Amino acid sequence: MADIRITNCHVHTFTDAHVPEFFPHPAAWPLRRVPGLARGVRVALAFAGQERLAEAVERLIRFRQTGAAGAQARILAEIARQYPQGTRFVVLPMDMAHGGWGAPAQALAAQHDELAALAAESAGLVLPFATVDPRSADSVAEARRAIETLGFRGLKIYPRLGFPPDHEALMGTLYPLLVERGLPVLSHCSRGGVTGRGLSVRRADALTDPRAMLPVIEAHPALRICLAHFGGQRDWDAYIREGLAPGDAEARRRNWLASILDLLRAHEGGPLWADISYTLFARPHYLPFLKVFLEDEAVCARTLFGSDFYMTRQVETSEREISVRLRQTLGEDTFRAIAETNPERWLGER
């Protein structure tokens, strides 16, 4: 086995203390407080045929089990067991204080500070990212502090919470700071995940659409931008099951997988990157498709290995199993590109 230093570009260690009490809905509050109750409700919903609801409750149970671990260090220890020794982890925090669910128990500054301490103790294995909700001046100031004072390695944004990726606080303050320091940004890019309270799906999708990044690329061509989740499983499913009518450019733009592939080709060697987190881990049967996509040089040079732990706690297959299947399917050279070389380039280390 060749020696590869894996960098997992997308994991989370935030805990219950960073998730507002009323997320995702006030009715969920008793479920989060009483995990046994949540399990009972989930089973009842599944029997009643309410699968989507049952899945939502299942997600809450996972949040409780891993999120209730109490300290970010304990969650990190769970991830580290799944990978070879020496694997590095880009850790992405969450700022959920402005999504309409009330304040989490711990403010963003405390979450950043704990992550900074974790990174300091990790001998370089934890690469901490700051996060921000640009609608809040306090959050913007805190993200600046994490980058300037704590020395964080990049920025995570989550437009589905209710802001565009070209929000003026990002465009005018934080992106220039990242460019100046040679640091990257990662943006949630799938139709799943957390949606700001009261936000319509159409609006949330418009904020998350890969093409919402075009004004950012235009204004900050030197910024390295990762579109997380490669568009997400709903669009991979549509691409695989329904396909796309030949020559229908609009349909390719509407499908976020096709849209990202087209953007990577159109901006070959440019500012856009994509990570395979969650999407490939939740649906291992996508692996052969990924292999074919990666045969395109422009796509291969901009794809990043990432898993989305601990969201992956809700899928049956372990990260270790998917990672090894990925390595076998792609072969050593391509696996090394997405898991070692590309992350180092994206992070600005090469």
Ligand SMILES: [Zn+2]
């Ligand atoms: Zn994630």
